[in-house]
Amino acid sequence: MNRIKRFFGQGNIGYLFVLPAAIYMLLLVGYPIISNFILSFQDVTVMTLNKPHKPFIGIRNYRTLLGDGVLLPSLVNTFVFTVCCIALQFIIGFALALFLGRDFSIARPIRGLLMIPWMIPMTVTALMFKFMFSSNVGILNQFLQACGLIGQPIEWLLQPRLAMLSLIVANTWIGIPFNMILISTGLTTIPPELLEAASIDGANRRQSFFHITLPMLKSVIESVLILGFIYTFKVFDLVFVMTNGGPVNSTHLLSTYSYKLSFTLFKYSQGAATANILFLILFVVSIAYLKFVYDDKETD
Amino acid sequence: MPERKASDRIRNLSLCVLALLAFALLMFPLYWMVVTSLKTEIEIFKVPPTLVPQVLNTDSYFAQLKHGDFNMFQSFKNSFAISSCVMLICLVLAIPASYGIARFRFKGKRLFILSFLVTQMLPVSVLLTPMFIIFKNARLLNTQLSAILADATIGIPFSVLILIGYFASIPKELEDASRIDGCNRFSAFLLIFLPIASPGVIVCTVFSFLYGWGDLAYGMTFLQDQAMRPITAGIFNFMGQYGTKWSYLTAFAVVTIIPVIAIFVFMQKYIISGLTSGAVKG
Numbered sequence: 287m288n289r290i291k292r293f294f295g296q297g298n299i300g301y302l303f304v305l306p307a308a309i310y311m312l313l314l315v316g317y318p319i320i321s322n323f324i325l326s327f328q329d330v331t332v333m334t335l336n337k338p339h340k341p342f343i344g345i346r347n348y349r350t351l352l353g354d355g356v357l358l359p360s361l362v363n364t365f366v367f368t369v370c371c372i373a374l375q376f377i378i379g380f381a382l383a384l385f386l387g388r389d390f391s392i393a394r395p396i397r398g399l400l401m402i403p404w405m406i407p408m409t410v411t412a413l414m415f416k417f418m419f420s421s422n423v424g425i426l427n428q429f430l431q432a433c434g435l436i437g438q439p440i441e442w443l444l445q446p447r448l449a450m451l452s453l454i455v456a457n458t459w460i461g462i463p464f465n466m467i468l469i470s471t472g473l474t475t476i477p478p479e480l481l482e483a484a485s486i487d488g489a490n491r492r493q494s495f496f497h498i499t500l501p502m503l504k505s506v507i508e509s510v511l512i513l514g515f516i517y518t519f520k521v522f523d524l525v526f527v528m529t530n531g532g533p534v535n536s537t538h539l540l541s542t543y544s545y546k547l548s549f550t551l552f553k554y555s556q557g558a559a560t561a562n563i564l565f566l567i568l569f570v571v572s573i574a575y576l577k578f579v580y581d582d583k584e585t586d
Numbered sequence: 587m588p589e590r591k592a593s594d595r596i597r598n599l600s601l602c603v604l605a606l607l608a609f610a611l612l613m614f615p616l617y618w619m620v621v622t623s624l625k626t627e628i629e630i631f632k633v634p635p636t637l638v639p640q641v642l643n644t645d646s647y648f649a650q651l652k653h654g655d656f657n658m659f660q661s662f663k664n665s666f667a668i669s670s671c672v673m674l675i676c677l678v679l680a681i682p683a684s685y686g687i688a689r690f691r692f693k694g695k696r697l698f699i700l701s702f703l704v705t706q707m708l709p710v711s712v713l714l715t716p717m718f719i720i721f722k723n724a725r726l727l728n729t730q731l732s733a734i735l736a737d738a739t740i741g742i743p744f745s746v747l748i749l750i751g752y753f754a755s756i757p758k759e760l761e762d763a764s765r766i767d768g769c770n771r772f773s774a775f776l777l778i779f780l781p782i783a784s785p786g787v788i789v790c791t792v793f794s795f796l797y798g799w800g801d802l803a804y805g806m807t808f809l810q811d812q813a814m815r816p817i818t819a820g821i822f823n824f825m826g827q828y829g830t831k832w833s834y835l836t837a838f839a840v841v842t843i844i845p846v847i848a849i850f851v852f853m854q855k856y857i858i859s860g861l862t863s864g865a866v867k868g
Contacts, residue, residue, distance in 0.1 A: 298692050299686075299690060299771075300686040300687070300689075300690025300691065300692040300695070301686070301692055302686070303682040303683060303685055303686025303687075303690070304682075304683045304686040304687060304698055306678075306679050306682065306683070307679040307680060307682070307683035307742055307746060308683070308698060310675075310679055310738075310739075310742065311701070311702075311705060311739065311742060311743070314713075314717070314735055314736065314738075314739050315705050315708065315713065315739050317716075317720070318712075318713045318716035318717050318720065319708075319712060319713070319716075321716040321719070321720070322712055322713070322715060322716040325715065325716060325719070330719075335719070335722075382608065385604070385605070385608070386605065388601060390597075390598045390601040390602055390605070391598055391602060392602050392605055392606070393601075393605065396605050396606075396608075396609050398854050398858070399609065399613075400609065400612060400613075401850070401854070401857060401858065401861075402613070402616065402846075402847070402850060403612070403615075403616075404861075405796065405846050405849075405850060405857065406616075406800075406842075406843045406846050407799060407800035407802070407818050407842060407843070407846070408800060408802070409800075409802045409818040409821050409822060409842070410619075410818075410821070410839045410842050410843055411615075413619075413821060413825065413835060413836075413839050414615045414616070414618070414619045414836075414839065415615065416825075417618075417619070417622070417832055417835070417836065418615060418618065420830070422631075423630055423631055423830070423832060425618060425635060428633060428634065428635050431633075432634055459612075459615065462612070464861070467858060467861055467862060468861075468862060471862045516707045519709075520708075520709035520710065520711065522709070522710055522711060522802075522803055523800075523802045523803065523818075526802070526803075526822075527802070527821075527822055527825070540711070541709060541710070541711040544711045544714075544715070545711065545714065545803070548714065548715045548718070549714075549718075549807060554715050554718075554719065557714075557715050558715045558716065560711075561709070561711040561712045561714070561715060562712065564709050564711055564712065565708070565709060565711075565712040568707060568708070568709055569704070572703075572704055572707040573704070575707075576700065576703055576704070
């Protein structure tokens with residue numbers, strides 16, 4: 287007891303503050319990650335879930351998944367979805383940040399209000415877009431038909447390519463505010479004298495954008511893109527509610543396919559293996575991101 | 587000079603018009619959802635669609651109160667209870683943790699920070715299956731506690747990381763002065779640190795509540811009993827049941843975002859500060 291007292295007395299008292307949160311996270315995050323890893327090498331289905339002994343089958347789950355014809359397309363989908371969303375939301379978010387960074391009376395309130403899409407639950411966003419993209423009552427088809435651009439209503443969510451496109455549009459809508467606000471914040475760190483000096487030296491808008499604004503925003507842009515990757519790569523709710531991977535498994539992401547394996551087909555181990563692949567990719571990217579932020583701080 | 591002013595006014599006006607157009611375009615989905623929830627089912631199917639409901643129909647909101655096997659107000663209450671508990675857990679654990687990390691020296695501090703950073707980026711999917719099995723074994727499935735415990739794992743790392751910045755920015759002299767005035771560590775924390783860090787605490791309160799409110803995966807997976815599920819799971823369930831009864835569905839969605847909009851209206855500055863400081867280094 288005295289030794290414990292002495293340990294915390296000698297400047298180690300910091301542990302006492304951190305420990306409750308650390309223990310909580312160890313039990314509810316650390317332990318599940320490890321058990322997910324082990325689970326992915328076992329054969330746990332609804333049949334074996336309650337048995338004390340779970341058969342160990344090595345990498346067979348991963349092999350089964352590679353050959354099942356859904357995992358690999360889901361992996362490709364996840365990348366396509368992520369890259370398209372990031373590109374779109376970055377370009378639109380950047381444009382809005384530049385536009386709303388100009389000095390006019392309603393710029394600030396509008397920028398604030400545009401945060402709303404980022405805050406509302408993804409389930410609601412998914413429902414909203416499912417409604418707008420629906421073939422018979424969807425406003426999109428009604429609009430396109432009224433303009434005479436299409437004759438017959440398009441089945442947006444029932445054709446693989448179009449369904450993926452719809453998901454990308456919906457997710458981009460969520461991601462725009464995030465990109466906009468971070469880039470806006472970055473823009474405020476550029477000293478206005480720099481842009482003034484450039485314009486006195488005869489630089490036009492385009493030149494000062496490419497030679498001053500972009501280079502000054504380099505680290506913000508990198509952060510926004512990598513964080514965008516991390517947040518988009520793990521999206522679950524939106525796809526689950528809008529298409530649930532359909533039609534015929536064509537729009538599954540790793541997250542939704544993992545869910546289907548575990549909680550529709552009750553192949554817990556295969557679901558865990560799929561989640562593990564998702565986790566490993568994200569883990570590598572996260573570490574790369576942290577290293578990059580840390581290195582940046584060192585050079586500051 | 588007057589000419590200059592006139593041209594400035596024109597410039598301002600045209601930028602405002604442009605901004606309003608962009609705003610209307612981006613916010614259209616939300617507008618459309620609200621408007622649809624106030625239309626009759628017949629009007630929803632009308633071609634060309636009406637931009638404003640011709641007959642105001644509030645039945646979609648009250649039909650579920652009077653009859654119906656599923657009560658959206660019950661699931662609203664569930665979500666409220668779950669999110670409030672999530673918020674409490676996050677604050678109770680994250681405030682001391684961040685204070686400890688920011689104000690004390692101890693071994694392995696960097697490791698703590700790093701693990702909080704990594705957990706913030708974790709996908710929900712990797713925790714779902716193992717947590718399901720763990721909660722099943724602990725007989726916590728089908729209790730709201732399971733969803734609460736799981737949801738808090740999103741808010742804790744976020745809150746810790748936000749608050750470290752606030753606690754670390756408080757000058758050492760202030761702490762020393764409070765010591766001289768007779769504060770001990772604990773009272774210094776309560777009387778000096780907590781009030782100064784209160785904007786950060788508000789950011790964490792808002793975000794941990796919103797994380798709980800927005801969660802679908804945990805609530806839907808760990809709670810099977812419809813009467814206990816959060817509102818997001820309720821909507822999902824409702825979509826399966828009522829398919830294309832869009833007036834009901836959109837009304838349900840509008841009810842779900844009411845607290846979010848309320849939080850936005852009153853807490854806007856905290857939300858923006860949370861988003862920017864949570865994502866990019868100061």
